[in-house]
């Protein structure tokens with residue numbers, strides 16, 4: 212179209228390094244968000260330590276294939292951490308960025324606002340990864356809970372659960388007008404999701420109807436996949452597929468719906 | 473040489489409101505064009521269309537020969553933007569923001585130097601949320617310049633700054649201009665427009681009322697001088713109104729106020745001398761751009 216376009220002076224541009232800096236900056240900002248760290252990491256860690264100190268929770272249980280109630284709570288708390296970061300911290304931050312014109316400001320730079328989203332996703336993913344390792348270490352070293360017997364299966368399940376939850380968080384953010392609505396919607400979503408993961412009543416003790424519903428919720432599916440891995444086999448297809456459908460489906464809709472302002 | 477920015481017959485409406493009705497503008501290389509107009513005139517919408525943030529309903533825009541929508545990637549590398557309402561993440565520190573933004577551009581300016589020029593060095597480690605309005609504004613100016621742009625569009629450049637910071641910012645902008653950067657400045661402030669702009673576009677209700685140099689605008693509004701004095705003895709108005717250089721005579725108590733073109737003072741003093749009248753407490757005011765604006769649009773620019 213234009214003469215100025217014929218020789219793009221692209222040589223000096225280093226989008227790779229800019230993306231990396233953006234990821235570092237967003238990670239720093241997420242760590243400075245004390246509320247997210249308190250709810251996402253501090254509280255589940257404290258709960259883990261308290262539950263681990265209750266002897267009656269440390270007896271093997273028939274319903275869960277010989278795992279103790281405490282054993283089952285370790286993955287529940289890992290999911291708690293993922294859910295807080297993905298459906299409350301991420302949407303609140305991004306909706307705030309939209310509300311305050313941060314994304315609009317990024318649109319005027321060569322980097323563009325989509326990479327802010329990516330950086331926020333990576334930052335939350337990284338914090339969740341560190342928290343997951345921390346929880347496993349505390350449960351293992353502090354209370355003698357064995358690592359999941361099928362470690363690879365556990366890793367796959369965790370990755371899919373992280374992808375599904377982050378996609379749900381992104382979808383939640385796609386159209387909300389501002390921070391306050393985003394954090395309210397995140398909370399509304401968080402409690403039923405955690406219920407179906409067995410935070411209050413372990414899944415194995417739920418009535419059959421609820422157990423069936425739980426199967427198709429993201430955290431219920433996540434729990435099933437984790438339990439398979441804890442008991443020593445690669446997670447079965449249904450929970451993994453459920454998580455993958457959430458991850459892909461929500462991402463596609465979120466990308467289509469996402470508004471920058 | 474083709475203009476750096478060319479806008480032709482721009483039209484943009486929001487759901488129920490025409491924000492920009494018909495705007496055409498050109499900006500030449502190296503000049504500072506001021507866009508002046510009352511609140512809601514369509515200034516921000518116009519520059520956001522130029523920046524490629526909004527899709528015009530009609531009209532053509534070229535910036536450095538690029539189409540702001542189709543050639544976004546290339547345009548963002550060469551255009552520095554200060555948004556009227558754009559903010560930064562609350563917990564991001566000043567130096568972090570500048571360093572981060574400078575990494576977005578192929579040939580960035582020295583961000584430490586900019587931080588210093590804008591008086592933000594002591595705030596380097598302060599979080600954005602903790603900055604005062606004026607400091608946020610200065611950071612936003614620094615971020616608009618950190619990519620070493622060929623063209624900068626600054627919306628409400630000095631709104632929210634105290635008078636000293638405003639003058640410092642003007643010096644900075646003059647420095648930027650002297651490096652050959654073309655600047656579009658959206659402003660409310662007459663003094664700013666007079667001091668910085670080579671040409672001014674007056675926008676009112678989504679239309680360009682007039683484009684001219686600041687001096688040309690005052691001239692066109694035909695209000696050159698305002699002369700005020702107390703005559704030493706009674707004076708017949710017709711002595712003054714008959715002068716071709718005088719356009720109006722009014723009384724304010726015992727004072728006579730005469731307006732007219734640049735020759736009015738000469739003519740008035742000659743007539744007074746011939747009639748042996750002494751002009752006591754004589755004051756002469758050059759008509760300001762503000763007067764011109766009111767004359768041309770019938771509106772005040774910055775309602776107090």
Ligand SMILES: Nc1ncnc2c1ncn2[C@@H]1O[C@H](COP(=O)(O)OP(=O)(O)O)[C@@H](O)[C@H]1O
Nearest residue numbers: 486487489491510511512513514515516517518
């Ligand atoms: N996003 C928007 N949606 C609807 N109306 C808008 C929007 N932005 C601006 N307007 C309206 O368009 C008109 C022009 O606004 P704007 O371009 O911001 O003017 P200015 O910058 O000159 O004050 C105003 O009446 C304003 O209320």
Ligand SMILES: [Mg+2]
Nearest residue numbers: 515516517556
């Ligand atoms: Mg405006």
